[in-house]
Amino acid sequence: MARVREFDTEAALEAAMSAFRRKGYEGTSVQDLVDATGIGRGSLYAAFGSKEGLYLAVMDRYREQYAVPLIELLDSGAPARELIRSVLLGVVDEIVRDGTRQSCLIVSATTERLPHDPEVAGRVRATTSSLENALTEVIAKGRASGRLTSTRAPGDLARFLLTTIHGLRVMGAINTDRGTLTNIAEVALGCLD
Amino acid sequence: MARVREFDTEAALEAAMSAFRRKGYEGTSVQDLVDATGIGRGSLYAAFGSKEGLYLAVMDRYREQYAVPLIELLDSGAPARELIRSVLLGVVDEIVRDGTRQSCLIVSATTERLPHDPEVAGRVRATTSSLENALTEVIAKGRASGRLTSTRAPGDLARFLLTTIHGLRVMGAINTDRGTLTNIAEVALGCLD
DNA sequence: GGCTATCTGGAACGTACGGTCAAGTTTTCG
DNA sequence: CGAAAACTTGACCGTACGTTCCAGATAGCC
Numbered sequence: 001m002a003r004v005r006e007f008d009t010e011a012a013l014e015a016a017m018s019a020f021r022r023k024g025y026e027g028t029s030v031q032d033l034v035d036a037t038g039i040g041r042g043s044l045y046a047a048f049g050s051k052e053g054l055y056l057a058v059m060d061r062y063r064e065q066y067a068v069p070l071i072e073l074l075d076s077g078a079p080a081r082e083l084i085r086s087v088l089l090g091v092v093d094e095i096v097r098d099g100t101r102q103s104c105l106i107v108s109a110t111t112e113r114l115p116h117d118p119e120v121a122g123r124v125r126a127t128t129s130s131l132e133n134a135l136t137e138v139i140a141k142g143r144a145s146g147r148l149t150s151t152r153a154p155g156d157l158a159r160f161l162l163t164t165i166h167g168l169r170v171m172g173a174i175n176t177d178r179g180t181l182t183n184i185a186e187v188a189l190g191c192l193d
Numbered sequence: 194m195a196r197v198r199e200f201d202t203e204a205a206l207e208a209a210m211s212a213f214r215r216k217g218y219e220g221t222s223v224q225d226l227v228d229a230t231g232i233g234r235g236s237l238y239a240a241f242g243s244k245e246g247l248y249l250a251v252m253d254r255y256r257e258q259y260a261v262p263l264i265e266l267l268d269s270g271a272p273a274r275e276l277i278r279s280v281l282l283g284v285v286d287e288i289v290r291d292g293t294r295q296s297c298l299i300v301s302a303t304t305e306r307l308p309h310d311p312e313v314a315g316r317v318r319a320t321t322s323s324l325e326n327a328l329t330e331v332i333a334k335g336r337a338s339g340r341l342t343s344t345r346a347p348g349d350l351a352r353f354l355l356t357t358i359h360g361l362r363v364m365g366a367i368n369t370d371r372g373t374l375t376n377i378a379e380v381a382l383g384c385l386d
Numbered sequence: 387g388g389c390t391a392t393c394t395g396g397a398a399c400g401t402a403c404g405g406t407c408a409a410g411t412t413t414t415c416g
Numbered sequence: 417c418g419a420a421a422a423c424t425t426g427a428c429c430g431t432a433c434g435t436t437c438c439a440g441a442t443a444g445c446c
Binding site for chain 4: 195196197198199200232233234235236239240
Binding site for chain 4: 004029030041051
């Protein structure tokens with residue numbers, strides 16, 4: 001039929017994600033994206049339509065790559081406290097690994113783009129609410145089995161944990177000391193009973 | 194000696210802050226700032242030097258206007274738990290009042306500008322650490338008086354609360370329901386003992 | 387081996403950006 | 417009242433932006 005695509009879409013999205021996480025949406029120029037992905041402008045536009053389209057594709061990848069595995073972990077049936085601890089410490093790990101240079105895509109999408117782009121808003125809401133639901137279920141099970149003793153509604157606790165995760169990512173942009181972030185996570189864990 | 198300045202610097206900074214909070218740093222053009230403040234480009238540049246200079250002046254005003262009163266409240270000597278509750282509920286109030294349209298200047302400065310602008314980084318660190326110190330002191334006093342029973346280090350609890358505040362501002366950009374946010378704040382308050 | 391369809395790279399387009407500047411205005415002081 | 421100093425306005429500057437387009441390359445199909 002025709003010439004076959006030369007570049008790897010997943011690798012391109014990964015590179016674009018890294019660029020967006022480093023400089024934000026408005027701060028990343030199309031030239032930055034061309035440089036980061038190694039793909040010509042023409043191909044980039046043929047594949048993704050626009051800068052916004054590429055950003056949305058990056059958000060979709062973020063969800064598949066980071067949120068979905070997290071949710072699968074939460075659905076694994078392991079004890080609630082251990083699950084939640086490993087989620088929070090996993091976030092701390094990511095922050096320490098990324099350093100100050102790369103901020104969380106969801107947080108920056110939320111503050112920078114959500115109010116102005118309904119497509120972004122939809123993706124942020126979908127990703128956060130699926131995580132919220134998974135957390136709620138884990139907490140409800142943990143309480144049913146007597147492992148978690150907090151009397152607060154599981155949904156409130158889940159949204160509190162989500163808040164902590166977002167807060168950690170902001171804190172991680174200011175200070176990436178693992179011990180500090182770990183202690184914060186431990187305090188939050190203490191709220192579950 | 195010379196012609197007197199016509200515009201009110203504080204009012205201009207307030208208008209510029211509103212613009213930056215609505216659209217972020219990169220998303221706000223100088224023309225947006227001219228429109229928001231009602232001041233000509235020349236006057237704006239004579240007064241603040243550059244777009245970045247205006248942004249830094251806005252950050253300084255943010256600190257004086259929002260962080261300093263909060264710290265003074267914390268230093269007022271009232272009982273620890275009531276103080277911290279009123280700080281958290283005050284944040285919720287602000288979020289509900291601002292709605293989805295205006296996000297927190299500190300959070301957006303942190304994610305968008307902190308890695309690329311040392312001046313921004315310095316101001317973010319100064320503001321957050323003075324708030325952290327005030328919280329730490331309140332918690333230490335509360336524990337000394339037996340009102341707070343948590344065994345965790347006051348500094349860790351303070352940084353946890355700071356994390357909660359940042360997290361709330363992110364959550365507030367996604368969902369501005371007062372009840373939801375208030376419940377999150379109440380869960381966090383429960384971590385203090 | 388053409389034919390067609392798709393992809394590639396980069397030149398080119400119009401626009402909007404941050405920043406500058408000069409001409410005019412308002413003030414104070416001698 | 418005139419001179420000097422500071423402020424205001426908006427036209428203007430060079431540049432960088434997001435997007436489009438096209439000529440050339442590469443694949444499958446007859």
